[in-house]
Amino acid sequence: xxxxxxxxxxxxxxxxxxxxxxxxxxxxxxxxxxxxxxxxxxxxxxxxxxxxxxxxxxxxxxxxxxxxxxxxxxxxxxxxxxxxxxxxxxxxxxxxxxxxxxxxxxxxxxxxxxxxxxxxxxxxxxxxxxxxxxxxxxxxxxxxxxxxxxxxxxxxxxxxxxxxxxxxxxxxxxxxxxxxxxxxxxxxxxxxxxxxxxxxxxxxxxxxxxxxxxxxxxxxxxxxxxxxxxxxxxxxxxxxxxxxxxxxxxxxxxxxxxxxxxxxxxxxxxxxxxxxxxxxxxxxxxxxxxxxxxxxxxxxxxxxxxxxxxx
Numbered sequence: 001x002x003x004x005x006x007x008x009x010x011x012x013x014x015x016x017x018x019x020x021x022x023x024x025x026x027x028x029x030x031x032x033x034x035x036x037x038x039x040x041x042x043x044x045x046x047x048x049x050x051x052x053x054x055x056x057x058x059x060x061x062x063x064x065x066x067x068x069x070x071x072x073x074x075x076x077x078x079x080x081x082x083x084x085x086x087x088x089x090x091x092x093x094x095x096x097x098x099x100x101x102x103x104x105x106x107x108x109x110x111x112x113x114x115x116x117x118x119x120x121x122x123x124x125x126x127x128x129x130x131x132x133x134x135x136x137x138x139x140x141x142x143x144x145x146x147x148x149x150x151x152x153x154x155x156x157x158x159x160x161x162x163x164x165x166x167x168x169x170x171x172x173x174x175x176x177x178x179x180x181x182x183x184x185x186x187x188x189x190x191x192x193x194x195x196x197x198x199x200x201x202x203x204x205x206x207x208x209x210x211x212x213x214x215x216x217x218x219x220x221x222x223x224x225x226x227x228x229x230x231x232x233x234x235x236x237x238x239x240x241x242x243x244x245x246x247x248x249x250x251x252x253x254x255x256x257x258x259x260x261x262x263x264x265x266x267x268x269x270x271x272x273x274x275x276x277x278x279x280x281x282x283x284x285x286x287x288x289x290x291x292x293x294x295x296x297x298x299x300x301x302x303x304x305x306x307x308x309x310x311x
Contacts, residue, residue, distance in 0.1 A: 107250070
């Protein structure tokens with residue numbers, strides 16, 4: 001099974017899109033080799049713009065492009081896209097509801113050795129709270145390509161969260177279809193437990209289920225790629241046949257997927273919920289797999305937490 005980072009898939013998908021659609025422009029902030037927008041520079045150099053270490057300026061320019069009928073894809077690391085440029089994202093993109101696509105890479109602890117300053121664990125929360133902002137986190141390369149093509153057709157601001165580390169391909173079913181705001185059922189279980197995951201945590205949940213099956217626990221698994229607007233109908237449908245809900249995210253447990261799921265459950269179908277994610281702490285420097293283990297995100301740690309939750 002191929003392992004490809006979602007940022008790699010983003011670069012390839014954006015380059016292909018740029019070849020098809022002359023209105024697509026790529027903006028970067030001195031990180032084109034890392035965010036992979038340099039793939040656009042190879043095929044359409046006149047539509048690739050590098051703003052240097054000036055993320056706020058990049059977002060302002062993206063708003064300008066959108067006002068003139070272009071479809072700007074603005075990229076930098078998630079910590080800068082959501083944090084350093086937050087004022088511009090909120091006021092220059094969100095408030096006027098402009099057609100800007102912010103595709104932020106290197107999110108979460110899998111950034112690895114760059115450490116706490118570069119590990120965005122708050123970005124989903126920051127983007128979710130902006131009125132009218134669509135927030136998406138693809139689980140694999142297949143889904144990333146589908147996301148980029150879909151948001152190019154979608155009118156309005158979008159934040160896409162992408163990763164540095166290679167991930168396994170998950171959405172390999174011939175029936176797979178990406179739709180903004182609609183979750184994907186990855187596994188139909190037989191136990192009254194539903195796991196709801198996003199991003200890299202979908203593959204970790206899959207691995208965890210293999211181990212849990214050996215102990216007679218067979219959870220459902222849902223991939224929620226669109227954090228906002230979240231698929232309330234799907235969450236409620238599975239909550240109604242479950243006693244326990246487990247949310248899994250490579251993000252703070254405050255304000256991200258777990259919070260979004262709990263908001264749905266509180267209003268429509270209250271259930272006991274386990275929040276697997278980073279527990280209100282900063283990250284640190286280390287190899288991606290070591291950090292996933294330390295912060296309870298690796299499959300074996302997921303199994304431990306689920307078993308404890310079900311006692």
